[in-house]
Amino acid sequence: MTEFTSEEISSLEKRYKANLINSVTGYKSANLIGSISENSISNLAVFNSILHIGSSPALIGFVLRPLTVERHTYANIKSSQFYTVNQIHSGIIEQAHQTSARYATEVSEFGKTGLNEEYVKHISAPFVKESKVQIACKYVNEYEIKENGCLLMIGQIEMLRVQEKLIQADGWVDHMAANTASILGLDGYAEGKLINRFAYARPDEPIKVL
Amino acid sequence: MTEFTSEEISSLEKRYKANLINSVTGYKSANLIGSISENSISNLAVFNSILHIGSSPALIGFVLRPLTVERHTYANIKSSQFYTVNQIHSGIIEQAHQTSARYATEVSEFGKTGLNEEYVKHISAPFVKESKVQIACKYVNEYEIKENGCLLMIGQIEMLRVQEKLIQADGWVDHMAANTASILGLDGYAEGKLINRFAYARPDEPIKVL
Numbered sequence: 001m002t003e004f005t006s007e008e009i010s011s012l013e014k015r016y017k018a019n020l021i022n023s024v025t026g027y028k029s030a031n032l033i034g035s036i037s038e039n040s041i042s043n044l045a046v047f048n049s050i051l052h053i054g055s056s057p058a059l060i061g062f063v064l065r066p067l068t069v070e071r072h073t074y075a076n077i078k079s080s081q082f083y084t085v086n087q088i089h090s091g092i093i094e095q096a097h098q099t100s101a102r103y104a105t106e107v108s109e110f111g112k113t114g115l116n117e118e119y120v121k122h123i124s125a126p127f128v129k130e131s132k133v134q135i136a137c138k139y140v141n142e143y144e145i146k147e148n149g150c151l152l153m154i155g156q157i158e159m160l161r162v163q164e165k166l167i168q169a170d171g172w173v174d175h176m177a178a179n180t181a182s183i184l185g186l187d188g189y190a191e192g193k194l195i196n197r198f199a200y201a202r203p204d205e206p207i208k209v210l
Numbered sequence: 211m212t213e214f215t216s217e218e219i220s221s222l223e224k225r226y227k228a229n230l231i232n233s234v235t236g237y238k239s240a241n242l243i244g245s246i247s248e249n250s251i252s253n254l255a256v257f258n259s260i261l262h263i264g265s266s267p268a269l270i271g272f273v274l275r276p277l278t279v280e281r282h283t284y285a286n287i288k289s290s291q292f293y294t295v296n297q298i299h300s301g302i303i304e305q306a307h308q309t310s311a312r313y314a315t316e317v318s319e320f321g322k323t324g325l326n327e328e329y330v331k332h333i334s335a336p337f338v339k340e341s342k343v344q345i346a347c348k349y350v351n352e353y354e355i356k357e358n359g360c361l362l363m364i365g366q367i368e369m370l371r372v373q374e375k376l377i378q379a380d381g382w383v384d385h386m387a388a389n390t391a392s393i394l395g396l397d398g399y400a401e402g403k404l405i406n407r408f409a410y411a412r413p414d415e416p417i418k419v420l
Contacts, residue, residue, distance in 0.1 A: 001344070002377060004370040009268050012381070019381035021265040024343055024370060026239040026297060026385055027392035027402055028262070049261055051273060052238070054358040055231040058219050061355075063261060063271075087236060090405055094417045101411040112413070133234055134211070143353045145271075145364060148264040152362055154355060160214040160234060167212060171222070171229035172395050175236055181405065182237035182392060185382050187420065188407045192237055192392060192400040195300055199397070201311040203322070207304045210397065 023185030030088040030181040030189065032096055033062070034117070034126045035076035037105070042117055042126045043072045044109035046096045048183040050085055058157035060085065060137065066149030072105060074151070081139045082124045083155065086131035089179040093189040096181075123159060132178045134161040172197070233395035240298040240391040240399065242306055243272070244327070244336045245286035247315075252327055252336045253282045254319035256306045258393040260295055268367035270295065270347065276359030282315060284361070291349045292334045293365065296341035299389040303399040306391075333369060342388045344371040382407070 009017065028048040035043045053059035062085075064074055077083050088096045095113035103109060110117050110126065117126035123136045137155030144151055166174050181189045197210040219227065238258035245253045263269035272295075274284055287293050298306040305323035313319060320327050320336065327336035333346040347365030354361055376384050391399045407420040 001371040002374045004372075006268070006366065006368050009367060009370065010266070014266075016381035017268075018265050020370070020377070020383065021268045021367070022262050023381075023383040023385070024345055024372065025260045025262055025270060025295070026241065026343070026390050027237045029236040029238060031236065050235045051259055051261060052232050052235055053273065053355060053360055055228045056220070056224075057358070058216070058227075058231045059355075059357055060235060061273075063263065085235070093405060094408070097408045098411050098417055101413045101415075103413050107413075133236070135234055140357055141355075143355065143362065145263060145269075145351075145353065145362075147269055147350055147364055148267070150263055152353065152355075154357055156216065157219060157231070158216050160219065160230070161211040162214075162234070164212045167230070171226035171233075172398070173230065173233040175233070175394055176400070180236050182402060184385055184402070184404065185407075187409070188382070189405045190386070190402040191405055192394070192402050194394065195303060195391065195399045195401055197395075197398045198304070198307045201308050203311045203313050203317075205311075207308055 019185055027182040027184060027190065030096065030183045032086045032088060032099060032128050032131070033073050034084040034086060034128055035073050036080055036125055037076050038079045041106060042108045042110050043076055044099045044115060044128065045073050046099050053154060059140065059154055060135065060157065061152050061154050064151040064153055070105065077139050077153070080124050083137050084125045084127045085135040085137060086128035087133035087178065088181045089132060090181055090191050091179065092130050093181050127161065132163040132166060133173060229395055237392040237394060237400065240306065240393045242296045242298060242309060242338050242341070243283050244294040244296060244338055245283050246290055246335055247286050248289045251316055252318045252320050253286055254309045254325060254338065255283050256309050263364060269350065269364055270345065270367065271362050271364050274361040274363055278359070280315065287349050287363070290334050293347050294335045294337045295345040295347060296338035297343035297388065298391045299342060300391055300401050301389065302340050303391050337371065342373040342376060343383060
């Protein structure tokens with residue numbers, strides 16, 4: 001094993017450290033957050049920190065980097081209260097990654113990447129038409145992580161839109177059939193292959209495959 | 211597309227809803243958190259919410275469900291200040307899932323699953339010897355998510371232990387070579403296959419493959 005102490009980590013070259021620390025935790029979710037400004041300029045940004053918070057009520061979270069520079073996604077969520085979380089699949093990973101470029105406020109990443117906006121009733125934020133799993137959220141709260149100024153944003157799921165064939169009989173979404181991507185570190189995009197689903201685990205009973 | 215409004219989600223059958231809401235966000239990280247009690251009883255629990263928080267300082271987070279029942283991981287972290295985050299790979303997914311069974315406080319999931327404890331100097335919590343990527347964390351802070359009582363736990367990386375061959379020249383950890391698993395929903399375990407790594411994105415420049 002190669003070992004790094006906290007002192008050794010601190011003194012690593014900046015880019016090496018960012019790659020190492022961003023990749024050690026394993027596979028991360030790959031989603032595009034869609035939002036719209038008060039001036040009706042749409043915005044799209046790749047996020048790898050979408051997090052399940054709870055099912056009843058249905059809440060999800062994501063981590064926003066510190067507000068030391070202009071964060072369009074944050075400003076749009078605060079002004080409109082709505083945002084969408086759109087699945088990245090293997091067919092759109094280049095467009096998804098391109099949304100991380102620093103475009104000016106008045107530029108829409110939809111237009112620049114060729115991904116298409118889709119609007120539905122009662123949800124002001126744009127969905128990504130190409131995504132096979134789409135979530136609309138309403139802003140609920142934010143928590144500042146004081147240790148580094150990041151924000152944990154909490155949203156309630158207002159609407160779910162999932163390709164019909166992807167939903168299995170027990171509600172589980174088949175991300176293999178959707179070619180859903182995951183993110184590794186800052187810049188890697190992967191596809192997945194299911195090994196197994198397991199039944200609810202109980203003490204001293206052997207694991208059962210579903 | 212199959213659409214669910216927030217009202218429709220609320221009224222879904224409980225298990226269907228849990229599967230749906232836990233799986234919509236895509237692939238999740240798959241890790242085992244190791245800890246030890248004041249009475250020297252080790253504990254191991256599967257988590258799919260490990261989250262990158264920052265690289266300088268190196269911080270990671272995870273979500274703990276509400277403290278309405280006894281949470282051994284939480285109690286151990288609060289008493290000892292240390293915990294480990296250990297990569298789940300395809301060879302140990304059954305053992306990893308089995309740690310989610312409700313064992314009594316005095317029972318160690320290490321003993322019950324056959325996974326091995328490994329201790330190193332200055333870190334009181336046990337690592338999982340079988341894991342190829344191991345992180346030791348020191349408790350830093352916790353944030354209560356008031357909307358449902360979950361806790362976001364923040365830890366500073368005190369030590370990283372990674373199989374030497376997995377670390378690429380730029381610091382990126384090769385999780386394909388490690389057979390790292392990811393988690394889908396509550397009970398699915400998947401393997402990944404890298405599609406591409408992309409260079410830093412810039413406005414109006416074509417995406418480059420690394």
